[in-house]
Amino acid sequence: MSSTINVFIHSSQFPDAVRKDLLESMRRRAVNHKFHYDTIRQAQKWLCLHETYSPARTRPEVANTYHQAFRQTVKRLGQGPVQVIGLGCGGGAKDCALIRCLEGRTVHYRAVDVSTALVLKACQAAGEWMPPDRCLPLVCDLATAEDLPAEIEEHSPSGSIRILTFFGMLPNFEPAIILPRLAALVKPDDCLLCSANLAPGDDYRQGVERVRPLYDNALTRDWLMTFLSDLGVEADDGTMRFSIEEHPAGSGLLRIAAYFEFLRGKQVRIDSVNFDFQPSDVLRLFFSYRHTPALVKDLLAPHGLSVDAQWISPCGEEGVFLASARPWPDRLPK
Ligand SMILES: C[S@@+](CC[C@H](N)C(=O)[O-])C[C@H]1O[C@@H](n2cnc3c(N)ncnc32)[C@H](O)[C@@H]1O
Known part of the structure; x- marks a missing residue:
């Protein structure tokens, strides 16, 4: 491979668009998944956890x-x-x-x-x-x-x-x-x-329960935490919890979701915009549907x-x- 390569970058990933999406994630208190793969550190952490937990790699x-x-x-x-x-x-x-x-x-x-x-x-x-x-x-x-x-x-x-x-x-x-x-x-x-x-097996919900450890583990927590620590939020500012939820309600579709619940007040500043989180406020970090x-x-x-x-x-x-x-x-x- 040559030492240089041309990469096409679509305007959906130009800085203004990315900033808008980041602000939107903070406003909605639900992180757009793309922010978990953004930096080289995040990509490397994700590759490592994928190697460790993805059945396509391990089985x-x-x-x-x-x-x-x-x-x-x-x-x-x-x-x-x-x-x-x-x-x-x-x-x-x-x-x-x-x-x-x-x-x-x-x-x-x-x-x-x-x-x-x-x-x-x-x-x-x-x-x-x-x-x-x-x-x-x-x-x-x-x-x-x-x-x-x-x-x-x-x-x-x-x-x-x-x-x-x-x-x-x-x-x-x-x-x-x-x-x-x-x-x-x-x-x-x-x-x-x-x-x-x-979701393995005949019982959909039980099958989702069975695969929960593929998400609720130290490597995944560390990978998801990288997004927050880049914004100045420390692990001891809150707790990360995983739950199984039906979404959209009534759809019958189940997903495993990770939430960060703040234990103390924290201000996150993105450029000139401040987001204030109070104790017990919750930010959704991630979800993964199981089908x-x-x-x-x-x-x-x-x-x-x-x-x-x-x-x-x-x-x-x-x-x-x-x-x-x-x-x-x-x-x-x-
Ligand atoms: C679960 S990984 C799957 C990667 C790969 N296809 C595989 O099966 O190993 C999700 C991938 O989607 C990418 N991704 C997340 N949000 C995206 C978006 N909005 N547009 C394009 N790619 C996105 C991530 O960077 C990551 O590479």
Whole structure:
């Protein structure tokens, strides 16, 4: 890989937009997840906790489920170059596993994430398996970048088959915000591979309880605390607690959420704007939805995305879903 690389930065991640989103997080007392991946320190802490707790990293059978999904998806593709568009690519490990299954084809990679450190990491990782000059990093906020479909299309090589990946992203967004954005990116001939963290077993709530230690642990607490300490809030200014909640109320969807409850008064200053927290005030730091395969189908369907195939890990904790805007039986062979 060359010692320099061109990174595209979408205006959704320009300083004014980021500042506005940060102020909004403080006003709403609910932190936008993108602020947990922003700095190099946060990205490194997240990569470390991902290595330690993500079943895709720690359990060979889960990694194998991804491989099976990738191999079988690749078999369905027609001839021609392929572009992998990693939406929320993180460190790119899963996208790279997919790229490796595309060996022998011309592959282009678009690494898309809100974190500059992570798109660079993903491109560096992909560069081990494909020519680095075909990796294009894009920093952008998937939840707010209105013109993203056009931007992505502009850099899709003509005649290429597009595989959009959305791994581990469904849990961290409100479905009503991200799913219309995701659907707008998927064109009729595209493949969408997404993965979800599932609640294992037959009892949804009990399954969510079972995976709670994957979140309520020292590494996750330390990672989430980094955002607060960068704002001058110390760990002993409050306590962090994790709970399981239904959200939106009545939806039947469960998520694990982390809250910071202030034990003493604290002022957080962002530029010239002050935010006063009183004892017992609460700031939501994070949430992660857990799904079932049926819930994933039900969430995607109203947005015109149908699940054509699914691969569930034997432990029942992760699922990979192949979805599209035009189901496979209706597609003409290329
Ligand atoms: C749970 S990680 C998943 C990473 C990777 N796809 C994987 O499965 O290992 C969530 C990723 O979403 C990114 N992210 C969070 N909010 C985002 C946003 N609003 N727009 C784009 N990316 C975002 C984070 O930087 C992080 O890389």
